[in-house]
Amino acid sequence: MIKIVTKGLEFDKELKKKIEFICEFSNITPTIINGAIRNIDRTNLSYIEPHRIIIKGITFLAFNYSKTLYIGNLSNKIELKDLEAFLKALN
Numbered sequence: 001m002i003k004i005v006t007k008g009l010e011f012d013k014e015l016k017k018k019i020e021f022i023c024e025f026s027n028i029t030p031t032i033i034n035g036a037i038r039n040i041d042r043t044n045l046s047y048i049e050p051h052r053i054i055i056k057g058i059t060f061l062a063f064n065y066s067k068t069l070y071i072g073n074l075s076n077k078i079e080l081k082d083l084e085a086f087l088k089a090l091n
Contacts, residue, residue: 004038004041005041006038011034011035011064028055030054030055033052051063
């Protein structure tokens with residue numbers, strides 16, 4: 001039987017502060033869900049589940065120490081500095 005071990009990841013404080021600041025400036029409250037590391041027991045296979053930030057029903061994916069956010073999946077990306085403009089375009 002395959003056993004999957006999950007360890008929670010803490011959201012990087014700097015990244016979290018930047019995202020919350022941008023959302024506060026845009027009068028939006030984000031929902032932040034911490035990611036996890038999933039390992040398959042007795043193997044060297046692991047998967048890093050990204051942190052999820054939900055803003056206005058759109059899920060953004062983020063990795064610690066990265067300045068890139070992914071919109072919905074890993075193929076659509078946006079730089080953190082462009083998040084405010086993206087959120088304004090939604091209105």
